[in-house]
Amino acid sequence: MAQKAEIRSTLPARILAILRIFWGMALIYILLMTLFRIAEIFLVFQTHVLDFTPSEVIGFGMFQDLGWNLYLLGLLFILHVTISLVSTKISKVLLQITLTIVLIVHLALIFYFLKTLLPLGKDLFAYSWNDLILTVSASGQLNAVNLILGGLFSAFILGLLYLGTRLFKFGMNTYLILTGILYAGVLGITLFPQMISTGASETRRNVELNKSRFLTEEAFDYWMYGGEFYFDFYLRGTNDDLIVKKEFTNDEFPFLHKNEYPDVLSPFFDTLEQAPDIVFIFVESLGKAYSGKDAYLGSFTPFLDSLEQHSLVWTNALSSTGRTFGLLPGVFGGLPFGEKGFLELYDEFPYHNSLLSVLRDNGYEVRYFIGADRKFDHVADFLEYQKPVQLEDESTFLPGFQKAPSKNGFSWGYSDKELFINGIQKLPTDREAPQVRIFQTQTSHDPYIVPERDFYQQKLRSHLSNTLGLNADQITEYLAYEDIYMTVLYADDAIKLFFEEYKKRPEFANTIFVITGDHRLPEVPMASRLDRFHVPLMIYSPLLKRRDYFKGVSSHYEITPSLLALLEKQNGISLPEEVIWQGQVLDTARTFQSLIAMPLMRNKNQLVDYIHGEFFLSDGQVFLVTDGLNIDPIEDPDALNRLTGEFEEFKNKNSYMVQTRKLLPPPLTANK
Numbered sequence: 001m002a003q004k005a006e007i008r009s010t011l012p013a014r015i016l017a018i019l020r021i022f023w024g025m026a027l028i029y030i031l032l033m034t035l036f037r038i039a040e041i042f043l044v045f046q047t048h049v050l051d052f053t054p055s056e057v058i059g060f061g062m063f064q065d066l067g068w069n070l071y072l073l074g075l076l077f078i079l080h081v082t083i084s085l086v087s088t089k090i091s092k093v094l095l096q097i098t099l100t101i102v103l104i105v106h107l108a109l110i111f112y113f114l115k116t117l118l119p120l121g122k123d124l125f126a127y128s129w130n131d132l133i134l135t136v137s138a139s140g141q142l143n144a145v146n147l148i149l150g151g152l153f154s155a156f157i158l159g160l161l162y163l164g165t166r167l168f169k170f171g172m173n174t175y176l177i178l179t180g181i182l183y184a185g186v187l188g189i190t191l192f193p194q195m196i197s198t199g200a201s202e203t204r205r206n207v208e209l210n211k212s213r214f215l216t217e218e219a220f221d222y223w224m225y226g227g228e229f230y231f232d233f234y235l236r237g238t239n240d241d242l243i244v245k246k247e248f249t250n251d252e253f254p255f256l257h258k259n260e261y262p263d264v265l266s267p268f269f270d271t272l273e274q275a276p277d278i279v280f281i282f283v284e285s286l287g288k289a290y291s292g293k294d295a296y297l298g299s300f301t302p303f304l305d306s307l308e309q310h311s312l313v314w315t316n317a318l319s320s321t322g323r324t325f326g327l328l329p330g331v332f333g334g335l336p337f338g339e340k341g342f343l344e345l346y347d348e349f350p351y352h353n354s355l356l357s358v359l360r361d362n363g364y365e366v367r368y369f370i371g372a373d374r375k376f377d378h379v380a381d382f383l384e385y386q387k388p389v390q391l392e393d394e395s396t397f398l399p400g401f402q403k404a405p406s407k408n409g410f411s412w413g414y415s416d417k418e419l420f421i422n423g424i425q426k427l428p429t430d431r432e433a434p435q436v437r438i439f440q441t442q443t444s445h446d447p448y449i450v451p452e453r454d455f456y457q458q459k460l461r462s463h464l465s466n467t468l469g470l471n472a473d474q475i476t477e478y479l480a481y482e483d484i485y486m487t488v489l490y491a492d493d494a495i496k497l498f499f500e501e502y503k504k505r506p507e508f509a510n511t512i513f514v515i516t517g518d519h520r521l522p523e524v525p526m527a528s529r530l531d532r533f534h535v536p537l538m539i540y541s542p543l544l545k546r547r548d549y550f551k552g553v554s555s556h557y558e559i560t561p562s563l564l565a566l567l568e569k570q571n572g573i574s575l576p577e578e579v580i581w582q583g584q585v586l587d588t589a590r591t592f593q594s595l596i597a598m599p600l601m602r603n604k605n606q607l608v609d610y611i612h613g614e615f616f617l618s619d620g621q622v623f624l625v626t627d628g629l630n631i632d633p634i635e636d637p638d639a640l641n642r643l644t645g646e647f648e649e650f651k652n653k654n655s656y657m658v659q660t661r662k663l664l665p666p667p668l669t670a671n672k
Contacts, residue, residue, distance in 0.1 A: 012172065018084045019175035021092050024165035026073050029099050032157070033106070037065050040110045044207055047114055049477045050525055052204050060208040068213035070185045072102065077182065092165075100157045102212065104150065109211035115446075117203055118522050119211050121218035122605030123323075202529040222605060241613055243584040243595045244561075253662050254653040255336060255580040263565040264585050268312055270545045272570040275363070275434040277511040278563065281498070282327060282440040283491055287520025288317070288534040289527070290488060293549065294628065296527065298468040300488040303496035304515065307540055310547050314586065316594075316629050317537035318530075318555040318611070319519045322602040325377050327440075327518040327556070332356055332386075334557035334582035336654045336663070340604040346381035350663035353576060355560040356386035356436060362573040365389045365433045369423035370440040371397075371404070371414030390426070397422050405449045415451050416441040416494035424501050431507050439498070444491045444521070448483040456486040463489065481524050512541040514559060527630070529609065529618045533600050534629045551627060552587025553594035553611075562586040580664050592627035599650050610647040617643040 041054050041061065076095065083091035112120050170178075246257040291301040292308060293315060299305050320330035321341065329335040329342035333354040338345050356366050366388035374380040374393035383391055394403070394413035401422055404415040414422070423439055443450065450456050460482060464475045478485065495515070502508055517535035526532055537554065562585045567573045584596050593614075600609035609618045616623040616631050622640045623631035657663050 014088070016172055016175070017088060018081060018091075019172070019179070020169060021084075021088070021165050022077060022080050022095065023170070023175055023178055024168045025095055025099055025161045026076075026164075027168050028160050028164035029073070029103065030069060032103055032160070033065055033069055034062075036103075036107060036110060037061055040114070041207070043110075043114055044117075047480070048117065048525055049480055050203065050207075052201070057204060057207045061210070064208055064210040064213060066185070067189045068210040068216075070182065070189050071213075074182055074186045077179065096158060096161045099161055100154055103157050104154055106212045107153075109215060113206065113211055116522055117206060117525060118603075119206055119209050119214045121214060121603065122222045123603035124215070125219070125222055125605060201527075202532070203525045218605075241595065242597055243587060249578060250665070253580075253665055254656060255582070255663060256578050256665070257580075259575055259577055259579045261561040261565045261581075261585050263562075263569040264588050265312075265539075265562055265566040266569055268546055268548065268588075269541070269543050269566070269570070272543065272567075274510060275567070275571045275573070276541070276543060277431075277435040277437065277507050278359075279502075279511055279513045280331070280436075280438045281495060281513065281515045282331075282438070283444070283495070283515070283517050283536075284324065284441045285444045285519065285521035286488070286491070286517025286536060287531070288315070288517075288536050288629075289520055289524070289531060290485070291517070291536045292538075296628075297524070298470075300463065300485050301492040301536075302463075302467065303492045303499075304536065304538075307499075307515075308538060308547075308549075310544070311538040311540040312544065312547060312588075313549045314537040314552070314554045315549055316551055316553045316592065316627065317516070317535055318533045318553065318598075318600070318629070319517065319535045320533075320556050320598065320600060322519050322522070322532040322600075323604065324518045325604060326601060328379065328382055330556040331516070331559050333560055333580070335580070336582065336650075336657055337599070337601050337607060338654065338658050341377075341601065343378040343382050344604070345658070345661075346378040348661060349382070349385050350657060350661040351666045352580060352664050354386055355563060356383075356388070358564060358575065359434075359436055359567075359573070360387060362567075363433055364436050366436045366438075367427070368392065368438045368440075369419060369426075370394075370442065371416065371419035371422075372412045372442045392423065392426060396426075398425060404443060405451060405453075412442050412445060416443045416491050417451070417497055420494055420498035421501065424498070424505075427505075435507070441491055441494065443494070444484070444487040446523070448487045450483065450486040450490045452490075453486070456490055457482070459489055460486050484521065484523060509542050512539060512543065512563075514539055514563075516556065516559075529623075530611075530616055530625070530629050530631050532602065533609075548588070548590070550586070550588050550590060551592040552589035553592075553596055553625070553629070554586045555583065555596060555598060557581065557583025557598055558586045558596070559583075578664075594625055597646065599647065599654075607651065610643055610650070612643055612646060615639050615643055617647060620644075 037058075041058055044050070045054055076098065080091050080095050083094060109120055244261055247260065248254070248257045250256045286301075289295055290297045291299050292305060292313070293299075320326045320334075321337075325341040325343055326337065333352060335342045335352060335354070360366055366383075366386060367390035368374075368383050368388055369392045370379070372394055374383070374391060380391065380393075397414060397418070401414055401418045403411045403413060404418075405411070419441060420439060423437075427437070460479075461475070464470050464478055470478065502511075516537045520526065520532050520534060522532060537556075537559075561579075561581050561583055564573070564575055565585065568575050582598060587593065587595060594611070595613065597612040598610070599607060600611065601607050602609060609616070611617070611625065614625045615636075616625050617640070620640075622634055622636055622643065624634050625631055
């Protein structure tokens with residue numbers, strides 16, 4: 001009896017101690033999360049020029065934090081109490097370490113967001129460790145000073161959490177009330193929908209998001225549902241409102257259709273007496289927002305602007321992805337994304353054709369030049385599948401060229417001017433066969449370190465005041481992104497240098513140049529969710545007989561079918577009877593219209609956007625697309641259901657392709 005009485009007498013004290021430990025640390029955690037949110041709002045408005053105010057996002061942001069904190073603390077409370085039944089000391093230490101890690105990770109996610117204006121999500125799991133380390137090294141954030149500061153701050157948080165267990169000493173009733181409020185809050189937050197602003201502004205939505213909650217939900221979705229496959233794609237959506245009415249021929253290969261693409265480019269060219277060379281210039285992070293006619297931030301590419309006057313220009317052009325990984329598969333084949341981008345299928349590429357392979361089979365030689373490592377993102381694997389005759393990267397540069405300025409000892413490779421000059425010097429002197437030549441730049445990429453910094457600082461200020469005609473206050477706002485705009489000016493100068501040198505070559509007169517950006521850079525705030533995909537697209541050639549601007553919506557997917565149709569009509573090249581291009585053909589309408597349908601992949605693992613005609617589906621919300629690729633949210637249940645069904649149709653076919661690797665029938669089984 002005495003022993004039972006002793007147990008009864010110590011149980012309340014033990015429960016009180018368990019609750020005191022939990023709530024002492026939990027209140028410190030809530031306080032720090034609140035301070036982190038205030039600091040995040042302050043710093044994002046200090047670092048970036050945004051078109052909304054802190055008061056417009058602070059409420060939604062706090063509600064996001066509330067939901068995350070309630071779920072996290074509700075789970076940790078159960079674990080803490082359970083482990084405390086075994087050992088209070090072990091539970092205390094585990095809780096202290098867990099909350100410290102959560103806070104440090106959350107702070108790191110905030111700093112990542114402040115740099116990129118994008119929350120870290122599923123794309124974290126799409127890169128290899130080598131690529132992740134390479135990217136972090138390039139940013140200059142992985143250094144001894146930051147590691148030491150991180151260690152010191154972790155120790156500080158550990159100390160604060162311990163202090164909380166000493167500072168907050170309440171009675172049993174208070175702790176029980178706090179626990180009741182916690183789980184009532186969990187219930188309430190579960191019953192009510194997620195409170196976050198709706199609208200076209202992706203940047204505003206990103207500011208409001210709780211970065212830890214977003215990463216956790218994305219990780220859960222990736223690990224739980226990333227490997228599921230659905231193959232129900234036999235009821236095909238209509239394509240009657242698109243430029244090309246595709247006739248699909250084989251359900252076993254759901255992307256396969258007859259090659260019936262009209263030639264829309266011949267009316268703009270003189271008669272091609274011999275097969276022309278085709279030169280692609282892919283410009284890193286070149287968005288329409290800051291390049292070309294009607295760039296809403298003002299154009300920072302004066303040479304390309306002058307080249308536009310002699311070119312075919314599509315002002316409403318889209319990339320297929322929000323990062324570089326989709327550039328080559330998109331431009332050269334309109335190939336499906338797979339789970340993490342087509343390049344990630346490198347270990348066993350599905351049998352496929354591309355512009356490069358088709359032209360190779362017609363006697364063309366393919367040559368590729370980049371100043372970085374061709375192995376990054378498995379670019380080399382994709383290109384080697386196409387069997388080029390020349391594949392040049394940073395490891396094959398001629399002597400005498402200097403690598404780009406480094407940050408903390410790391411450099412992506414050679415700057416754009418070096419890329420072009422080295423590439424031209426390594427071209428054959430005699431042209432024995434028609435050529436496809438690809439030049440891909442990389443200077444306008446994080447960490448945005450420009451060569452000749454003093455020169456470009458002066459050039460940027462002159463451009464802002466004299467060319468764009470900005471006042472002092474506006475110039476100050478633009479200089480918040482000084483490094484970025486300097487690299488864009490530098491890339492434009494590099495392209496100018498390339499053309500000055502290439503014009504000296506005899507093959508220049510018989511060359512078609514295709515110039516585009518891979519995506520818009522995210523660090524300068526975007527106007528809308530579609531803005532990240534809006535890129536310049538132009539075709540320049542001495543063979544053009546007239547220039548023009550087109551407002552019909554087109555994309556990277558349309559480049560391959562359009563060029564092949566041109567070469568088939570003009571030069572009689574042989575084309576496959578069946579193809580897998582997802583695109584249409586370049587729309588040469590001079591007034592705005594949208595006759596394409598395509599998925600858009602923001603980041604690796606993030607496939608949430610789809611466009612069909614003048615409707616854009618993003619995160620389950622429908623927008624109306626207008627000239628300039630501006631979007632406005634609309635309430636249209638019929639459009640929502642139709643686009644959602646089409647999007648799911650693509651996802652199903654895409655998943656089937658990943659699982660079966662059936663994209664194009666190999667030659668022996670092709671139905672010819």
